[in-house]
Amino acid sequence: MFATTPDQELLERTTARFLEDRYPVSRLRELADRTSTFDPAVWREGAALGWTSLLVAEGAGGGSVSGNGVADLQVVASLFGLHAAPGPLLGTNVVAAALARWGTPEQQAGPLAALLAGEAAGAWGHATTVGAPGGRRRVVTATPAADGAVVLSGSVATVEGAAEATHLLVTADAPGGPSQHLVPLDAAGVSLTALRGVDLTRRYARVDLHDVALPAGSRVGAPGEADEHDEQLVDLLAAVLTAEMVGAVQRAFTTTLEWTVDRYSFGRPLGSYQAIKHRLADARTQLEASEAVAARAAEALGAGAPDGRAWASAAMAHVAARAPEIVQECVQLHGGIGVTYELDLHLYLRRVVVDSQLYGSATDFARRLGRLVADDEGRAA
């Protein structure tokens, strides 16, 4: 889907083959009953294929395959959507990107190196309210202690893969302005509560921080920089999520198109009715549009273009609105079987529903883009 260079095509082929082998639908259905879906061996092999290094500069131990790591990661993310595979792809890559950009040499030599090698997984305590009119609501506070140490307190909702990750990246309110911290998840005062949700293969937890004492070296970036850093991570998030949704929609669309050819009603293939054909034409067009805008966002972000944030916001505003609707349309075209557990379609529906809501909705990202447009328009007026 997103591969445009020979090296990306190689990444696509190897990742697709690996995910097909490790996460066939039968395996996904087994995982649905498990408390943990994380497989350290699979993750290490995935890291060897390049899954964890794409957003990290070569100097920090990473590397892209095409020169644009965001676009490369879309190749992988779309296949995670296509296979409804567990991660933690998003958390690990976001934390790695943050450490590579703003981390200390110690953070890069320790936690980042482990993430890149697939020896550890990262968790992102996003808790951001994208595009909120009154600004972001912080849920964690950092209180200064002696020698630059801090004490964190608060509660971080819906963290993917927190149970298996080694480190949590979280933004806390602090006297010097909001700052990001890297919290070892085995630190004293950290407790996890497993959450339930619609995704069968990804696990989420609430992370509570009770007076968690961290040394001075735990801060990522300078005090007060966290808001802008969070926005940059949200941009990357948008590129990854939209690609993953495109992959999931691709699978739902393909199986539905096959269904309309094979299914007969009133002596005709379902797909011979114009009412059905036109709806698939709409779905196919929205799929193409979604892939186009997602890829464009990665192009802009990877190049560091000034309109990268606008493209990332546009991609989420559009794809998060359309992807669930396309998959629901696929459910409708299946009729009764479409709402059964037996049909695999719901695996992809669950994926796009989570992706389109958990980190900010289409409406939130539309508002984020609207604010960028309004600010521009204000300058031009």
Added chain:
Amino acid sequence: MSDEQESVEEFAARARTWLAANMPPADPTAGYFSFHEDPADSQAHADRRIAVCRDLQARLFDGGFAGICVPRQYGGQALTPAHQAAFNRELRGYDHPLEIQVSTFIPCMAVLLELGTEDQKLRHIPKMLRGEEVWAQFLSEPSGGSDAAGALTTAVRDGDQWVLNGSKIWTTGGWYSDWAMCLARTNWDVEKHRGLTVFSFPVSAEGVDVQHIQLLNGSREFCQEFLTDVVVDDRDRIGEVDEGWTVMGRWLYHERTVAGGSPYVTTAGAKSAALPNDGPAIAALARRGGNLDDPAVLEAVGEARALSMVSEAMVGSVSRKMASGALPQHAAAMLRLFSGTATTRRTTLALDVAGHEAVVWEPGDEQLASVGLGYLVRQAAQIGGGTVEMARNVISERLLGMPREQRNDGGPFRDVPRGPAAG
């Protein structure tokens, strides 16, 4: 020219210098497709704009930048699509004859280049490139818009001439065009696609009656033509007799390249920010109305902007995929469908943000008038240039390989059922 072809870089540098000295800056309000409260204003505005286009085209010709990919013997520059693309990039920010690119250069000049006689090319193409001949497409008929092959306009041979009778409709700017390319039926006794022939003639020819169509927003840009015993020389026939559908294949192909990729179009590109009812335009409306900080309004602004950006991204990626063969040419129908539905949605968003002020306004308030009147013709975005329903047929049947619709127009065209209104 015996010396080697100018490199794209040298050409671009020369174009940059020439443009700065010879072409006026773009006027963002100079768009031809603008609505005016008074239909007479729209008409006068369009007339003035076309006169400007002719002048700008003449300047391009005199400067050696017209017909960049057209052979020299027809007045062109005999350069490559890469040169045209470079020129189009340099053109950003300058006014240029955008409104006559379609129909004069695509499809009409492109069809002449491919299928015209040497005599036709020499007679017309230099004049097109000088802005002296603006062409129109006489294609749709009142009996059916999307079914072009069902043309009822009839051409009967009379020695070295043909006599045409019938009616054409939805012609853009029929009243200001000099020549027309026209599809007509020359044989009623064969299957419908096999009895068609393409002709060309001056719009001022005797028997051509051009009537404005008034749209419900007051626009009078489209025309209907009534052809009564119009005499056309056989040398103005394009392609073989009864082979008109072959010509139509190229005609429609070149018309579709309006979305991008034509080597014959001189344009700085419709920047998405310049699309009607794009995010910035809606933000400006909201700022006027004092509700730009309303979260729901910001969402509308963002949604409109996102739709324009998705359109832009999609044109780029689908064009690239078609060029590389990753997608068939029929994939262009997805661009048509998306832009049609996205444009209608943006129109609705603009109306929602402007609210009551867009339905009743102070005299002379063109900004609000354009929102209200634009909403009235909102569906034109899903109709003009082929309806979105036709696009959905093409996507489902040609791209997805779903079963074709059953047809009832086989056999001699004379016997194909026609509605009572079609005569």
